[in-house]
Amino acid sequence: MDLNKYIFSENGKLQTVLRGRDVLANPVLNKGVAFNKTEREELGLKGLLPPAVLTIEQQVKRAYKQFCSQQDDLGKNVYLTSLQDRNEVLFYRVLSEHLEEMLPIIYTPVVGTAIQKYSHGYRRPHGVYLSIDEPDGIEDAFQNFGAKGENIDLIVATDGEAILGIGDWGVGGINISIGKLSVYTAAGINPRRVIPVILDVGTNQERLLNDPLYIGNKHSRVRGKRYDEFIDRYVQTVTKLYPKTLLHWEDFATGNARQILNTYRKKICTFNDDIQGTGAVSLAAVLAVVKASKVPLREHRVIVFGAGTAGVGIAEQVRDAMVRDGLLKDEANRKFWCVDRQGLLLDNMEGLRDFQKEFARPAAEVNNWKRYGDGIALDQVVRQIHPTILIGTSTVGGAFTEDIVKEMAEHVERPAILPLSNPTRLSEANPEDLIRWTDGKALIATGSPFGPVTYNNTTYVIGQSNNALIFPGLGLGTIVSQARLMTDSMFAAASEAVASMVNITESGASVLPKVEDLRVVSAAVAVRVVEAAIDEGVAEREPKDIIQAVQDAMWHPVYPQIEAVTKAKR
């Protein structure tokens, strides 16, 4: 935030010392042709803009037309990114009015393509770029960004190693931090109080290392002690500079994701979105499945296909909910069958990750199961255990085949199938196929967006089980309560809030609220998160009227009045 250039005064006006083209070049100040006559006069804009003054509504119409005239989805992504860099309020206004259509462009799936093309499509920087080769430069980088400590609520950081399901994209990962923050703001988080960060520790993608235009650090990924020290330096610096900030970790490879979370979750206000955000939104979908299937949670049998960051994160939260539903932890663990590359995870397998171990099945249990190769494959597990819920977090597009799905549907009234891998081409199944193969019985939620499916005169709305539906509300609630830590009960409260907004009684209804309702969902989630933070004793702020406190904290994309001053206050 350019504190020396502009500042929000207490009456909500934006005061600036900038004049003329510097105003137009600043995305926070710039209103384009919506600057009125007085502002043009006072800010030195006369002659720098065409004479007509348009309303923001007219600007939105024009921007939407321009968006629609782009040739392809990447072109639309480039258009919206440029708008964001040019006129922030207008960008968020257009986005909020066309959320269903534009979310897939600035977020999954198209953000994945933009990340892959980052160095070639590069136009201008956005956010903070931290290099492992210059750990001493971390503080300078944030100082250069120019935000005062109390003015930052939220930082999203990635090291770009596990972007969605597409892997290591090095410095291009900054676009996932930016995309996540745009989702936060579409839901009501103030965009001036956040920072997107890339922790550039190198890349192991030779294609990038051999690309003369690649603009990240051109060496392999740094691992081990130097990596851990770099992460710690980052955490120490941001917690010193911005003591009340929530740290969001995104798209780290599974080992680092877990290690970072375990190191910091009990010390600072932080969460890993892929582990905990995904767990929370998937639990919300599962709670809706419980309602729709009328089978109590503790009686479900769950297969997790792809037992990595997201898969085990989901298993943990659904397991904890089963414990709340009356099971002992061990009994609840036994409701899960995790299948990974080596097949069904068994307790006698070597090389299991620590976090996978509690979900590994006893080897003795499968002695009589048929094996076609070394491991026990997904189809065999489905045949043996008759799952009620099948979750895909494997990055294996099409893994839920017709045989597997039909076998599942044969033994279960309402098979719940959640192909969650992103982007779209990596989805373990296509909802249209799932509806057809199960004769409309399947309860479905996907990671990337899919349109509704009409089958036998019923239209099935496909819920998007994406952490985007829950992390904005989690963040908002954490910020409003100024929570010192993010506790498990805050995530559970978020899941329950989302599930309570689903009406599953109509046939074809989705198991999750609509993405267009992101703002409403986020406000409801935030309220429950604040309550949970207060109950747990981690809230530094305990508003009397929580609903109003959440409303007051929500940012709206409207132009502020801009005041020309000669000296901005610090």
Ligand SMILES: NC(=O)C1=CN([C@@H]2O[C@H](COP(=O)(O)OP(=O)(O)OC[C@H]3O[C@@H](n4cnc5c(N)ncnc54)[C@H](O)[C@@H]3O)[C@@H](O)[C@H]2O)C=CC1
């Ligand atoms: N819908 C949502 O909100 C979210 C979706 N995801 C998606 O989930 C997928 C996985 O992401 P992460 O968990 O972060 O990655 P990860 O790499 O930690 O986990 C993927 C797991 O799948 C396993 N796997 C790979 N090939 C397999 C195969 N042929 N058979 C069985 N298992 C196989 C891997 O060994 C690994 O354990 C990605 O596509 C990502 O986009 C991730 C986070 C949130």
Ligand SMILES: CC(=O)C(=O)O
């Ligand atoms: C949605 C998300 O966080 C992922 O696919 O990684």
Ligand SMILES: [Mg+2]
């Ligand atoms: Mg992610």
